[in-house]
Amino acid sequence: MSEHKICDVIFSDFLVQMEEFHGYRSPGILVGGLMLDVALREMKPTPYLNVVTETVVCLPDAVQLLTPCTFGNGFLQVLDWGKFALACYDRDSLSGIRVWLNPDSLENYPLIRQWFQRSPHSDQKPPFEELSSEIFKAREDLLDYRSVILHKSLKDSQRVPTGRCKECGEFYPLRQGTLCPACQGQAYYDLKPNPIHPKQKNCSEVA
Numbered sequence: 001m002s003e004h005k006i007c008d009v010i011f012s013d014f015l016v017q018m019e020e021f022h023g024y025r026s027p028g029i030l031v032g033g034l035m036l037d038v039a040l041r042e043m044k045p046t047p048y049l050n051v052v053t054e055t056v057v058c059l060p061d062a063v064q065l066l067t068p069c070t071f072g073n074g075f076l077q078v079l080d081w082g083k084f085a086l087a088c089y090d091r092d093s094l095s096g097i098r099v100w101l102n103p104d105s106l107e108n109y110p111l112i113r114q115w116f117q118r119s120p121h122s123d124q125k126p127p128f129e130e131l132s133s134e135i136f137k138a139r140e141d142l143l144d145y146r147s148v149i150l151h152k153s154l155k156d157s158q159r160v161p162t163g164r165c166k167e168c169g170e171f172y173p174l175r176q177g178t179l180c181p182a183c184q185g186q187a188y189y190d191l192k193p194n195p196i197h198p199k200q201k202n203c204s205e206v207a
């Protein structure tokens with residue numbers, strides 16, 4: 001029996017890569033792989049591929065596993081919309097393909113529907129083996145896609161002027177305001193009283 005492939009990667013290899021990268025086998029990454037398969041097939045090949053995902057979960061990891069676009073190189077852009085959809089586009093021509101999960105098709109695939117619609121705390125989790133074979137059975141039946149043209153490239157290619165924060169002294173993008181985001185009150189941490197490294201001084205020593 002020939003093995004399923006996702007973007008030219010054999011399914012069993014893809015599972016290994018997925019577990020190494022993502023930590024566990026994820027139906028979302030598998031569906032994401034099928035979405036990329038469709039989008040890249042329908043697009044003209046381009047050295048300027050960018051991908052935008054419309055959710056922060058699963059899809060960004062499918063993109064990072066199967067394309068040269070990563071969060072860190074800026075060619076993957078991630079929107080926190082909570083929509084299970086992505087678009088592949090050429091950042092030169094701005095044209096591409098958007099793929100999304102077809103809600104009507106879920107009626108025909110009870111396990112996929114159960115997985116997709118379950119609440120995060122539900123333990124009604126279909127076993128991965130059964131779910132993945134239903135995903136392969138459905139394959140493109142699960143997906144809808146259309147050609148799109150982007151308003152602009154989403155990769156931030158402008159060089160941003162930076163300067164030192166008057167409060168903490170660290171560099172930050174000046175467009176954030178007169179102080180860095182942390183010193184404007186958005187810090188997600190409190191500094192502990194004792195410096196770890198002797199070079200670090202606390203405020204009273206500096207003053």
Ligand SMILES: [Zn+2]
Binds near residue numbers: 169
């Ligand atoms: Zn600061």
